[in-house]
Amino acid sequence: MSFKLIYGRGGSGKTKEIYEEIKRRRKEVPERSMILLVPDQYTFRAEQKLLKELGKENVFHVTVHSFSTMIRRILQNAGGATHNLISDLGKSMLMTKTLTDVEEDLVLFRNVARKPGFVELAKNLADEMKRNNLDPEKLREAVVSSGDAELTQKFGDILLFFEAYEKEVHKGHVDSMDEITFAGERMEKADFLKNAEVFIDEFNDFSLVQLSFIEHLMRNVKRVVMTLTMDKDEETGDVFQITKDTEDKLFQAAERAQVSIEKPLILSEEVPLRFRENKELAHLEREYFRYPNKTYNEVPQSVSIYKAQNSYDEVEKIALDIRRRVREDDTLRYRDLAILCRNIDAYESILISVFREHEIPVFLDKRREMDGSPISQYILALVDIAKEGFTYDALFKLLKTGLSHLEKEEVDLLENYILANGIKGGTYEKPFVYPYPNIVPEEMKAEYLEKTNEIREKIVSVYQPLRVQLENASTTEEISAALYEHLEEHGVLNRSLSFVSSLKDLEVLKEHEETLKGLITIFDDLVEVLGKEKVSLEVYGDILQQAMVSHKIALIPLTLDQVILGDVARVKSDNIRGLYILGVNDGVFPKTVSDEGIITDHDLEKLKAEGLSFLVDSKLRSVYEQFLVYTAFSIPRDFLAISYPGSDLDGKSQRPSLVIGRMKKLFPKLMENAYVNPMDRKSGTLEEVESKVATFNELIKEMRRNYQGDEVNPLWGEVYQWFQGHEKFSRRLKISREGLSYTNVTEKLSRTSVKELYGEQLYLSVSRLERYTSCPFAYYIQYGLKAKDRVMHEVTAPDVGTLMHEVIDQFTEDLRGMERDLSTVDKNYIRSAVDRLVDEAIEKTNAIYKSSPRYKHMGEKVKKIINRSVETITAQIAKGKFVPMFNELGFGKDGEKLPALSIEIPDTGEDALLRGRIDRIDVMEMDGKAYIRIIDYKSSAKDVSLQDVFYGLQLQLLVYLDVVLRNWESLQSQKAVPGAVLYFKMDNPVISGNVRMTDEEIERKVLENLRLKGLLLKDAKVIRSMDEDIDTFSLVVPAKINKEGEVVSSSNRKEKNEEIILTEQEFGVLREYVLDTIGRILKELFDGNISIQPYKDKDKIPCTYCTYKSICQFDGKIKANQYRNLKALTIEELWEKMKKGENAVE
Structure with missing residues (x-):
């Protein structure tokens, strides 16, 4: 029994030597079996290579294995395969359950224990502890020995969930680390190994469990041969530190196994085998990590650097280069090329899109997530519905997958209704009663409500039985079975497959098929691992979601001739002729390693001080990143193209990696190509x-x-x-x-179109006219095309303003019915009456003010505002002689006291009718005349600007004044003159002061803050009739009486080039000018002017809050798009122009 190492740098021919060794040994000892052990992702390629190198007659005597397949074979051959192996997915499920079970006992990690990200971290940590044969008791002793309270707390939690997790795993299963251990222990009984030689290739490091397995191999096979990527040259720094550590551990294992060490084979040629035909790549491989290094002093042809504008430009450049190279070189195939990066997720969608555009076949070597697929979201939504009911989030997450039994139009119809009325999950069992929102005509609301209820019934009929079934299910198996039966019974799986098939994209179809297989695997594992476990729907949902996050699907290439796209850490040299490395930015390639995670470097240092070392620290991970750089540079044999984006897609600058600078030092004549703006370069070639x-x-x-x-x-x-x-x-x-030649410049509408849009007889409000003056196109979209935003069940500022108007109007009407006026009520009455009226008004608003704590608070706030406003109004009225005569006086509609204001449209023979509603009309009789004061309630601060009046932007108060004055005699049979047009801000202001302020001082501050704003008649008697206490200052109106007894402004409006104190004649000028201006506006409207021309007054533009910006696409930088700039005019210029009737609208 012996052990041999084959050393060599990247590209030196280690894999080729392994195959040659196998071929030699087949001839020398034909009775022995040969086993090639490679990582999982390389088994298929290894089999292909063996067939090519050994031929058909020899390849059948060589078996390619990964760790997992070899372990399985050993256990089947030697006994022990009866263990029930838990999948990685099953481990994620058990870790989710474990963390849920021990959550309350955790200290440091209690608040994050059930978050998907933490579950994955915890599972990976448990795996790492198992891979390195960590003894929990030794860890516990080391932690206690350290005397560190924080470390004790952290590892107390870790050991708690780790030991609980281990118990869960071993209730009926073993994991892959246990299986490796079992296989090692039973290896001597595996007959197929007794006369075998094992060749190990493409590995750089091993876990302690794997090393133990290799040690057993050394004891039980005839020979072990392994390749290691490393160089004995110390000048290369730490780049081979990982493989050097592996070498040490392998020799220690061989020593323990008592096998002989053969003389190693060191492939130390000056120029590695792969680079014998390319001296530039040979120089790069040899010198990149060598200190000091030699330089390559010729202009390189096989190495290039490109600085792209952004990642899209970067990928576009690569696509063009690939097409060019394949076109020019008949021997080059797409499969000979690879694209690598360290942040594949950032480039994936861009690469797929650009390469599809350039018709370049590409295979993404990446395991893909399935939790975002429509079918996965549908299943998760089913569980949410069972837990929460038909909440908006749960139901529409399901419906918007497109896999339900509803049509898309039905989903939209239902969603509009639900959002507008704030329907909660528990109300689906009963018919909807709220009217359909105002996005449909009034006469169609009943029909739409009926349709909505039909859709509601469809939903309840399909999903309510499942809800009941899931609520009654108690075990994981019962819940899983109910879910799967629903998918089959209601055709969800078939709909999903039909939809994907309709896309006619083979790769998408294969991904979908793998997703469905993955879901079946998840359900099988749920039943296998947790089948009889009693779990709540909430815990089941957590486990299911974590399973979908953890389970990645893998695809195989659809054709042989494809460019390989992958992460630097996954793709190895496989006869790659050309390599593109993109995203070579600072912190990306090589990746910056952060000291993050459950266990930090600081923790590891403390444990190491106690004699315990079991995890890799960030320093060694940084070394690994450098090793990946080396590995990547060693892959291609013909050319290497490196690129990086100078900025991200938002234009934010990005720095190049230190790799770029290092490359330039190695190749001094290497020129960095850069992005050229298409508008600066010469025409394309x-x-x-x-x-x-x-x-x-x-x-x-x-x-x-x-x-x-x-x-x-x-x-x-x-x-x-x-x-x-x-x-x-x-x-x-x-x-x-x-x-x-497209521009967003609009054409005028025909007279016919104008009448079709707005009606044969034009009816308008003043606010609509002001809207038209602000921007004709916005008016056209809103009132011509009648575009509407989706109605939401929410309280907007206009809603609050409407509510306050209604309550104040009703309050005044109630007083009038009691034959009382505002000046006679006290605060107690105001508060009780206002609270009652607000509550009644809220009841009419679909209970929206009761739908959430926020809106309940808003309702209370509205009460306070109205209370304060009514108190202020009564105080203002009590201070003067003006009395409210009319509230909410409408004009222009049937049944209203005043007729519409008829305006002749110049040069058309047509007229338009203005309609509106005046909040309040106060009257003071003096010298046989009725002085009229128009009050308009606003929920935000507003004042009258003569310049805005001149430009047609502020017409409302003066139109109201004109309507009242011209119709007053029909109302009261007396002559009327203007007294004031004023705004009142409804508010409950915050008053600044000190704690010693009296109630009277506070009241004075409030009155001062809520003082009326607008235009006043220049008549001291009239002004005193508004505030009988006026002296040097008024708390009611923005005026004062000076020493000469004249009325002057008490605001700073005069300094701002404004005037608010007007004579009766000046009021007359304004009225006449306003009516003329309205005629001009109507002429523009009637002529079909819908130009995209918003006004601009210094920095003020109507586009800021316009909801139609995405429609008009106005851009002030484009020549065809210009604002209607409003020139600032002096008071004198304004009066002069208005007296002359100059046109400021066109």
């Missing part, structure tokens, strides 16, 4: 003419260059003609050609 789709996309770029007047290679004219003649591309080409 034959390099871009590759696959149809990719070339078509390049053609579009060239068409854009030509459209912009840049010089274009004549070649692209021929390419254009080629695509023009192909039906598949000609239509797309036409659309692209039209898109070159």
Whole structure:
């Protein structure tokens, strides 16, 4: 019995030497059997290579094994195969259950014990402890001996769940580490090994359990031969530290096994076998980790570096290079090329998309997650529904998989209703009664409600029986059986397969088939591992979700000729001629190793001080990352192309890896190629003419260059003609050609279209006119096309404002019915009445204010605001002679006291009718005149700006004033004049002050804070009638009486170039100007102007909160998109222009 090592650097021919050795030994000792032991992922390739190297006549005498298949064979041959092996998936399930069972006893990890991420960490830690033959008692002794309280607490938790987990595993199973141990112990009884030689290849390190197995091999087979990637040259630093450690452990095992050590074979040629035809790659392999190193002083042809703009550009460049190389070299096949990176998840979708576009076959060498698949989400949602009922999240997670028995339109119809009315899970058993939301016409709401109830019944009929069945199930087996029966009985599995088949993507279909197999495996393992265990639905759901996260599916290549795409850690040299390594950024390649996880380096150091070492620290993991760099550089035999993105897809800068700098030192004449902006480079050449789709996309770029007047290679004219003649591309080409001249500039609507959209007779509110002035296109979308946001069961700012308006209006009406007015009520009455009215109003809102603690709090807050507002209103009225005459006075609709305001639309012979509702009209009679004060309630601060009036952005109060003044005699049979137009902010302000403030001082502060804002008549008597206590300052209106007895503003509006104190004549000017402005606005609207032209007043634009931005795609940087800039005007300029009736709308 003997042991032999074959040493060699990467590419030195170690694997080839192993095959040669097998071939020699077959001739020398034909009676012996030969076994090749390789990692799991290389068994298939190893079998292919053996067939090629040994031929058909010899290959049947050589068996390729991985650890798992060899162990199985030993146990079957020597006895012991009756053990029930738990799968990795089963271990995840048991760890989930274990952590749930011990959760309350944990100290440090209690709050994270049931999170999927922690479950995986805990399972991996348990595996690592088993791989390294860790004795829990020795660990416990080392921890106690350390005297470290934090360490004691942490490892107390670890040992608690580890020992509980081990007990669960061994109730009826063994894990793979146990199986290795059993196989080692029974190996001497395995007849097929007694006359065998074992050759071990492609391994760099082993766990202690695997080393023990190899030690048993040394004792029981004739000979063990193994390759190790390493060099005795100390100048290479730590790069071979891992394999050097493995070498030491192997010699120790051989010594314990008492086998002879053969003379090692050291493949030490100056130029490794793989690189004999490529001196540049040979130089890279030899010198990269050598200190000091030699430089390669010629211009390299086989090594390149590319600095991409971003990862998409990086992959695009690689795709073009692959197409070029395969086209130019008849001997090069896609299978000869590989693409590696260290962060495959970041590149996966880009690579698949770009390579499909370039028609390059690619195989992703990665185990894929299945928990995000539609069928997985459907099953998890079933459990959620059983646990929680028909909650929105659970039900629509299920419905949106597309695997239910409902049509997509039915799902949308139901979702709109549920979101608008806040339907909870427990209400599905009874018919829905709330009306369908306002996204459908009023006359269709009953029909839509009926349809919604039909959908509800479909859901209940299918899923309610399952809910009952799952609630009554007590064991894992019963729950699993119920779920699987549902999938079959209701055709979910067939629907899933039919949908994927319709995509006509073979790889997606294979992935789906593997997902279904994976789900069956999960259910089988659930029954096998936990079948009779009694579990709650909550725990079952946790176990099921963790199983789906843990279980990865693996695909095999669909064809032999594919580019291999994978992680540096998985892909080994396999006759790869060309290698692309992408993502060579700082911290990515090599990967920065962080000291994170359950056990830290600090913990390991403390345990090592107590004589216990069982885990790899971050330093050794960093060495492993360097070893991966070396391994990757040793893979190709023809060329190596390295690339990195200069920024991420969001434009954030990314630094290159230190690898880039090191490469440049090794190859001083190596030029780094960089991304060239398509707008800066010359027109494309034959390099871009590759696959149809990719070339078509390049053609579009060239068409854009030509459209912009840049010089274009004549070649692209021929390419254009080629695509023009192909039906598949000609239509797309036409659309692209039209898109070159596309702008989002709108065309005017015809008069016919205007009337179809808005009606033969135009009815408008003032707020709609202001909306049109802000942006004609937004008005068109909102009121012409009637686009609506999805109605949600939530309280918005407008909802709160409407509620407050209704309550204040009802409060005033109630007083009028009692023949009382606001000036006669006290605070106690106000509070009791307001609370009652708010409660009544809330009852009419689908109980939304009772649906959550947040909304309940909001309801209480609304009460306080209205209470404070009504108290302030009564105080303001009590201070003056103006009395409320009308509340919520409507005009323009049938049954209302005032007619619509008719506005002639210039040059059309048409007119429009304005309608609205005035919050409050106060009146004060003096000298035979009725002075009118218009009050508008707002839930946020607002003031009147003459500049906004001039530009048509603020018309409401002045229109209301005009409507009242022109109709007053029909209401009260007396002459009316303007007194004021004012806003009142409904609020419960926070008052700053000190604790010694009296109630009167607080009240004064509140009044000051909620003072009315707007325009006032320049008449001292009128102003005193608004606040009889006015002197130097008013708590009611923003005015004061100066020493000369004149009314002046008490605000700082004058300094801001505004005016709020107006004469009666100036009010008249404003009224006339506003009516003229409305006529002009209506003319623009009637003429079909729907231009995307929002206003801009300094930094203020209506786009900030506009919900239609995604429709108009307005961009102020584009020449065709321009704001309607509002020029700042002085008071004098404003009055001059308004008196002249100048047009500020167009």
